[in-house]
Amino acid sequence: MSHFKKLAIAAALSVAFGTAAVASEVKWSYEGETGPEHWASLHENFASCAGDQQSPIDIQPSSVVDAELLPLEINWNESVDLHVANTGHGVQDNGADFGTATINGKPYTLKQFHFHHPSEHTIDGKHFPAEAHFVHQASDGSLAVIAVLLEGGGENTVFSDSLSNVTDTVGEDVMLGNEDPRDLLPDDLSFYTYRGSLTTPPCSEIVDWVIIKTPMEVSDKNIEAFAKLYSNDARPTQNLGRCYVLQ
Numbered sequence: 001m002s003h004f005k006k007l008a009i010a011a012a013l014s015v016a017f018g019t020a021a022v023a024s025e026v027k028w029s030y031e032g033e034t035g036p037e038h039w040a041s042l043h044e045n046f047a048s049c050a051g052d053q054q055s056p057i058d059i060q061p062s063s064v065v066d067a068e069l070l071p072l073e074i075n076w077n078e079s080v081d082l083h084v085a086n087t088g089h090g091v092q093d094n095g096a097d098f099g100t101a102t103i104n105g106k107p108y109t110l111k112q113f114h115f116h117h118p119s120e121h122t123i124d125g126k127h128f129p130a131e132a133h134f135v136h137q138a139s140d141g142s143l144a145v146i147a148v149l150l151e152g153g154g155e156n157t158v159f160s161d162s163l164s165n166v167t168d169t170v171g172e173d174v175m176l177g178n179e180d181p182r183d184l185l186p187d188d189l190s191f192y193t194y195r196g197s198l199t200t201p202p203c204s205e206i207v208d209w210v211i212i213k214t215p216m217e218v219s220d221k222n223i224e225a226f227a228k229l230y231s232n233d234a235r236p237t238q239n240l241g242r243c244y245v246l247q
């Protein structure tokens with residue numbers, strides 16, 4: 001190998017590995033130069049953010065494909081020792097033992113749930129004031145997220161306790177005590193489903209999305225508290241690309 005070639009390879013390697021920032025330390029946000037339209041170029045690990053199977057999407061009920069879907073089976077624990085945190089990108093509830101769910105016939109464990117303001121998914125172009133994401137992981141590492149759209153109305157205990165206890169300090173964890181996360185689910189679990197991505201960097205296209213059709217009510221007071229903390233932590237809806245929506 002020529003000396004020149006060796007130098008060229010060394011230079012290429014230093015670009016690839018030597019000076020690259022660690023993806024987890026890359027700052028991203030919901031506006032300006034680190035906002036959603038720039039995510040894909042902020043780090044090489046975020047390239048999927050420009051993919052063609054991205055979430056969230058606008059769901060148009062009139063063009064959803066009817067399919068024989070397996071029913072959702074929720075086996076979440078009814079009493080979970082919850083704590084709430086301001087992640088710097090949203091409000092997240094963590095707990096030790098959430099239980100499981102069977103989604104599209106596959107078993108998953110619930111890992112955490114968090115909220116976005118306003119909703120990320122839209123129905124016929126319409127945003128809801130907020131959206132809950134219940135993040136499930138299967139033993140093979142794949143993810144399924146159950147999304148519940150939240151609208152103004154009566155108070156919801158889990159949402160209310162989360163929003164009235166979360167602090168404006170990023171990373172601070174506040175204990176909520178035992179709560180039943182199923183309080184955020186409607187009785188009717190009919191849903192839309194599609195294959196998409198994480199809605200935050202690195203936007204990995206590994207998520208089976210389940211959007212519950214019936215919204216849940218949360219108080220306007222709690223939505224206002226959320227808006228004070230995060231005026232907008234919703235990624236804009238993405239082109240449908242390779243996604244198609246089933247019900």
Ligand SMILES: [Zn+2]
Nearest residue numbers: 114116133199
């Ligand atoms: Zn989310």
